[in-house]
Amino acid sequence: MPNPMKIRATAKDGVTEVKVLMNHEMETGFRKDSSGAVIPAWFITDVTAKLKDKVVMQAQWGASVSKNPFLAFKIKGGAAGDKVVVTWTDNKGETRTDETTIA
């Protein structure tokens, strides 16, 4: 089971800023281990965010995104207490969903 994300969402002047910190190795597939064998690529490919069950953000990622990825984006609307849900899927098919309420 992948480790949880940290999500923070703050609403201000009709805009909700969402900051997400994910737990993921984001292995590029270009690195080698100590015996010289290539470490297979393992990274998040898809990220989706929902505000009150409506999709507001979709992203596709490559292996160039840093390990333990950070993501910040802004959505229109949203008020304190609304639910924000973030989901990622990696190239091995693993997925993780976490949620927070807007502060």
Add this chain to the structure above:
Amino acid sequence: MTTLPTTSRRGFLRGASALGLAVSALAALPRLALAAWNKAAFDAKALPDAYKAMGVENPTASADVQLIASDIAENGAVVPVQAISKIPNTTQISFLVEKNPNTLAALFDIGPDMLPDVTTRLKMGQTSNVIALVKADGKYFTATKEIKVTLGGCGG
């Protein structure tokens, strides 16, 4: 779609959305039907190839695209980047690192409920131009910034 390389983004999107619809119709998956991950674009090894796979034609530099990042990244493994578009009807923002083994780093679809302002952190193997690519009304606009890397992020 299956035999020819994707030459038009529109055609790709049409195929992708049809696939997405088919998938979502078949199974009520808890997760969303996403636009298909653009493997060709993420596998591209050079900027022209990435542009081609993304269907980007004639990208023009624009002062209305802002790429915010520091001039020097001490650690290439964690390079914070932010892209803001002031162009109306921005529907997509991507980050590309010209000298990375895979040029395209991240692609964000900007929906109607989102502001064209995204921040993330990228890995950079070496000093390179980083490009924020914005799609608006089917046209492409860029902002480019060279970020110097003193310690690479892709070494073993």
